[in-house]
Amino acid sequence: MDTPSDVRAPLPRPRGLRHNLRWAMVGLCSLAFVFNYLDRTVLSVSLPYIGEDIHIPASVEGLLLGAFFVGYALCQLPAGALIDRFGVRRLFAGGALIWGGVTAATGLVRTPAELVIARLGLGVGEAVAYPGSAKVVSRWFPRRERALANSIWDNGSRIGAVLSLPLVTALIAAFGWRWAFAVAGFLAVAWVVLWVRAYREPREHPRLSAEELAYIEAGGARLEDAPAEGASAAPRVRWRSLFRYRTVWGMMLGFFALNYVIFFFITWFPSYLVRDRGFDLLQLGVYGMIPGIVAIGGSLAGGITSDALLRRGWSLNRARKTCLTGGLLFSSVIAAAVFVPTAGMALALLSVSYASVAFAAASVASLPADVAPQPEQVSSLAGIQNCASNIAGFLGPSVTGLMLQLSGGSFVGPLVLSGAIAVVGALSYGLLIKRVEPLPVHPVKEATA
Structure with missing residues (x-):
């Protein structure tokens, strides 16, 4: 370990x-x-x-x-x-x-x-x-x-x-x-x-x-610590140099994929229940809340699990990657929701998907503190990965709307694409990020970490 x-x-x-x-x-x-x-x-x-x-x-x-x-x-x-x-x-x-x-x-x-x-x-x-x-x-x-x-x-x-x-x-x-x-x-x-x-x-x-x-x-x-008396200050990593780390690009792509799935639930999910599954307004108000409520539990479970794995002796790298890749892979069941015969089965799969992506999100939010080269870059890294993730905020709903228009209103393409993007996100966290640990400060190593 x-x-x-x-x-x-x-x-x-x-x-x-x-x-x-x-x-x-x-x-x-x-x-x-x-x-x-x-x-x-x-x-x-x-x-x-x-x-x-x-x-x-x-x-x-x-x-x-x-x-x-x-x-x-x-x-x-x-x-x-x-x-x-x-x-x-x-x-x-x-x-x-x-x-x-x-x-x-x-x-x-x-x-x-x-x-x-x-x-x-x-x-x-x-x-x-x-x-x-x-x-x-x-x-x-x-x-x-x-x-x-x-x-x-x-x-x-x-x-x-x-x-x-x-x-x-x-x-x-x-x-x-x-x-x-x-x-x-x-x-x-x-x-x-x-x-x-x-x-x-x-x-x-x-x-x-x-x-x-x-x-x-x-x-x-x-927490930032002042250098010991007589010691020289550690070299600083400039803000723009953060983009030279492969780990940072893995964080950006992975969070983009995670948010792409989440924004389906924020934007098009009610329309899917009404148009594809025939929900009326009362059913939408009652049953439409289920995935969101389940996702709250999924998020807490993700935080508890990741921390529990650390306390059991798992390395930070193994604990975080297990939750990140596992959560995103399970969230890909969103693609199966359009193929099951009943609305109840579809709602169950969508609840699993939303809870799984929320499960991964707890570890996503921890990554900036986990990998920042120095404490002074934690918020900078959080802003960078959140910027990338919110591109999905306006790109995802727009792509879904275009696909619905081209397909005559079918949700098969949009949900299958969301599931595929979730898998890409899991691969990003699993492969692009070599290790979840503080990134090296020395410029000579910044490009490959």
Whole structure:
């Protein structure tokens, strides 16, 4: 078994509520994602009512829904680099203020052009959430708890997606669509107040016990250390040099494939149930939630399994790759859903697929902290891989729509393609990434690691 050089002999896990502050920190990140996804999806729920007020052409509706991903994907790269440079506390707060303020201001729009600008701004603000949360976990958690911690904040997005439909619908019914945006934006701003008051770096937090800090440090948390007296500082890996590592390209391609499958469930899944399986509105509302709920359990299972394998003595490389490749390979059963005879069987296969891809996602979120050459690149790597993954956010739904148009509405091609892409993602993690371990710093090795 290989032992990473930055992990000291593990200490016993400290017991008691006062020695578990790290879980409160990741809970803050999870809550941010609940509000993040609420603000992201309020437009989708409100769009029919907005169209009645400001007369949005059908051709513009697709642009509105896609504009978010343009701002979000492009800003992942600078967001990660800025968090690494200026700190997660300030950048996360600033991004949440932007996305909360933009969401609230969306309730004031009068034209479709203003709505497009607002969606772009929302994507810019929300770009800090993923690399910021990955940074928090890298600093606050030992390696053997990292995957579970990442699954907790990642599940905030799924909880937000589940809650958004009933909550936003109730707000629209009671106060109108403009107030729905105002309330959603206010929740994000309120989170900023809580974040600024509660979050500090581990070595600066006044409520962190000495026992918990020692446990975090000994377990391999990615905390920057000043060079010893008389020693020269280690050479720095520049941001653009990260793209010279083969491992980074494996992370980008693998996460693209993972998100390609996920975005089928976010975008076209309800249409598939209605068009191909004959679900009515009531059936869609009841049964359509099943894959998303199962995926929450799949994500937690992925985090627990990856961390448990480490505690049982598996190497980091073996534990992470097993969960990544296994989860993506199982998610390829999405391709079989169009061939089974009953809607119940199709729903079961789709639930397995969504849960499996969520199972892998916990380890995906852990990779930036696992492989960053130095702690200063964790958020940069998180932003890079998330940028690649969100290209699937607008490419995947567009390709599915084109294939439906060319095939006369058949979902066979889109789901088989999604299953094939899941297999490609598994191969990317299994073969392109040689080892899950901190990448070498020396420039001479950067091109092949």
